[in-house]
Amino acid sequence: MNTTHLKIVGERRAGIQAKAAAMGVDEAYVSELVNAFYSRIREDRLLGPIFDEAIGDRWGLHLEKMKDFWATVALGAGRYSGEPIPAHKKLVEVRPRHFDEWLELFEETLQDTAPTPEAAAYFMGHARQIGRGLQIAMFGASGFGRAGA
Numbered sequence: 001m002n003t004t005h006l007k008i009v010g011e012r013r014a015g016i017q018a019k020a021a022a023m024g025v026d027e028a029y030v031s032e033l034v035n036a037f038y039s040r041i042r043e044d045r046l047l048g049p050i051f052d053e054a055i056g057d058r059w060g061l062h063l064e065k066m067k068d069f070w071a072t073v074a075l076g077a078g079r080y081s082g083e084p085i086p087a088h089k090k091l092v093e094v095r096p097r098h099f100d101e102w103l104e105l106f107e108e109t110l111q112d113t114a115p116t117p118e119a120a121a122y123f124m125g126h127a128r129q130i131g132r133g134l135q136i137a138m139f140g141a142s143g144f145g146r147a148g149a
Helices: 003-022 027-043 048-055 059-075 084-089 096-113 117-139
Strands: none
Touching (some): 003 117, 027 048, 027 096, 059 117, 084 117, 096 117
């Protein structure tokens, strides 16, 4: 990468971090959010078994990966390098209704943990976008938003 590109990336990252900080979002909050959310996922009767089967005894690794993912999304951290679409396409039992449940649990977690209402809205906007992208990748445009399917 050339110096101009690195400068642009650095400026963009600083802008994202400043925006997040103004909402009370930092690395510590990302960690708290991920831990609280996946605790709820594991207890959920619909999603828990799917996650447990896919993750098995690698929950610690998964949580660290999700912290890197959300820190990259929310703070521009640049630490996540996974491939979420192929990973999710392997989950043949997942249906569009599972995404609705995932978003509902995520929103409840944000309501209980977010440092500000703006932080909750910020994360929910990203979560909806991510969920929509994964749903379209898994089920096509016709499968998007078909709760209960």
